[in-house]
Amino acid sequence: MNAQERLSLIRAGLSARHAREKRFRLYGVAAIAAALGFVAILFGMILVRGLPAFTQATLSLDVAFDPAILKVEDKPQRREGQSPAEFRKALLDWERKVTMLNFNRIVEQAVRAAAPGTTADARQALSIVETNARFQLRDMVVADPGLIGRTVRVDMLASANADNWLKGNIDRSLPDAQQQLSAPARALADQLHADGRIRFAFAWHIFTNVDSRSAPAAAGLAGAFVGSLYMMLVVIVLAVPIGVMSAVYLEEFAPKNRFTDLIEVNINNLAAVPSIVFGLLGAAVFINWFRLPLSAPLVGGLVLTLMTLPTVIIATRSALRAVPPSLRQAALGLGASRTQTVFHHVLPVTYPGILTATIIGVAQALGETAPLLLIGMNAFVAQVPATPLDQSTALPVQIYLWQGNENRNFFEARTSAAIIVLLALMLTLNAIAIFLRTRLEKRA
């Protein structure tokens, strides 16, 4: 075969090879487009469903604190010679009396004052205001008893059913029997909306309130957020030092023999264990054996630590392996001890890798739900946990709980809103990881 023939043979095959290459690239683009398409559908659906939940129907009413209904003695002042305990008791007694006052009647009167001529009876009029309004007014009176006898403009949440009606979550043409609100209450809500007494305001309380069942419109994520925060703190404080130390020892100091091989295999296996198994382990060990409390973020954090440890160890080990041996040899050659070599020269180079692994591990732990269900963190908790030992839920568990709430029309949007908050947190964590990695890599 002479050169001429070879060239013509190559030429003949060239177009087929080009076509093949083009085809392959096209497949790649199609794969990416499909993946992006799914992500877009997922995010789009969550956003479309969840964004309406961030605005909520809010009533702004002139509330008359009628002294004829709010009959209560003056707030106790601390007298001379009264011990702090006695004073606190007197104050509690007084607060209890204020709580027992009929604030619902005050709310009802305020609704009637805003819509004179409504045909709604007391129950129907109250059904458009969320039930926590009476505690809101109570807290105002407790803070300032001078309000009694005055009229003040107060912003209150409309009830979940009124919010559904005004947003059109329930088909407005359905007959009375299929509506959540009675006909007079629906007319009342529409009238107040037309008058501007009900407007759609940004729902800050999603971030500041705790979960609520008696007042679903006031349900928020604050308790779950703090619970998740405590768990992440426990994970960081335990998983990072233990994980990094294990990795450093295994990689730099431990002899290479059958035993350390076994450990390595087991760590890799541990990383693949389904998270629910860690939950079972946590329930058996931390709760039944160590007698730690149920539903506590400390226990949740410990379980998630077990789950995150393999991730941190594996990532740290591979970061350590990537450090060029010349660095170690140079340090040792200049007379550094092995500990000095590791801590002064090798480990600092791996910081970006360790950091990324930690943040990704934490982000993974933040989204974990299954193990938490087994240690009682799926309970209904209406308080922000003060310490990691107080009962609490976590953000993903809150999503699960809201998803199961019986008021579907209201909580469908609320569930998606909680997902948006959780996703935003994850994205922030990942962004921080990328930012820190590029900064540390530049410095190194």
Added chain:
Amino acid sequence: MNKLFLTVSAAAVALSAQAGAAFAQSRDTIQIAGSSTVLPFASIVAEEFGNAFPEFRTPVVGSGGSSGGLRQFCQGVGDNTIDIANASRRIRVAEVEACNAAGVEDIREVQIGYDGIVFATSADRGDFALEPVHVFKAIAAKVAVDGKLTDNPYRRWNEIDAALPDQPIALAIPASNHGTREVFEERVIAAGAREAGLPELSKEELEAVTRNFRQDVVVEIAGDYTETLARLQANPDTVGVFGLSFYDQNRDTLKVATVSGVTPSLDTIASGQYPVSRPLYFYVKGEHIGAVPGIEEYVEFFLSDQMTGLGGALETAGLIPAPAEETAEVLAAFKDGKALTAADVK
């Protein structure tokens, strides 16, 4: 590195010290778990209790089904066990015995009111006027045809009774971890079997007939009613079993069936006309009263007029209030410290 390491270990020490200190104190929050039917009611009371009693922390309410809650309840006495178990059925003898074996001797029963079990379909499907015998014939693996026990031949509802809609049989019923299942078997299936014209059967045979369901048309739901609703949305021909309160909150998508000609509502259930209803309970661990603050106040508050009474917060949420005298008796028994024994529930 050293500095970072020191900070991290200092934080670890601080955290464990705080944990140790807090753990040394006993728990100050009431812990509740159990039936998902009672959960919404208990949660509402817990929340209102926290609002009304500023000196106590808001109780924590978990789910897990009646059986799951009672199992946790009977694990023993101590801070890491729950104080109150919610149940949509009465405690069983075996459970009382398990409790006693674990050291829980002082079990106090509190009955809080009634709940109806309703059959519901998608709002756009036909109207169902069910009788217990219809449900039995739809669900049982073996039914009587011409006086002989044979495999269930029915495929569509109108084959069972011409008055029923012409749609395929599909049912979503609660799984056995739910207290609702027991009531369903007792009030609907067992009642239906009595009228199904079964041939003469021994006790064991009858039990087998009323326990074996057709797996091809029946879906057992282990989760909560939201899951049942999702089944109905996936297959609109499904007839689902719900609590009255759940149906009440979702009446825009659900259509309720009458049972024996009675439409379920607060009134028909309270008056006893509607056949499928059951009392709801919670069980208090007497040993924890005094150790965990607020348990007595919580029980009293739960049974107060503003919660379980007529027109109370729980009636709005779908609980059917018990007559005032009944509630007063329950409260008196609780206050007297009357502990439940295995003999009481036999």
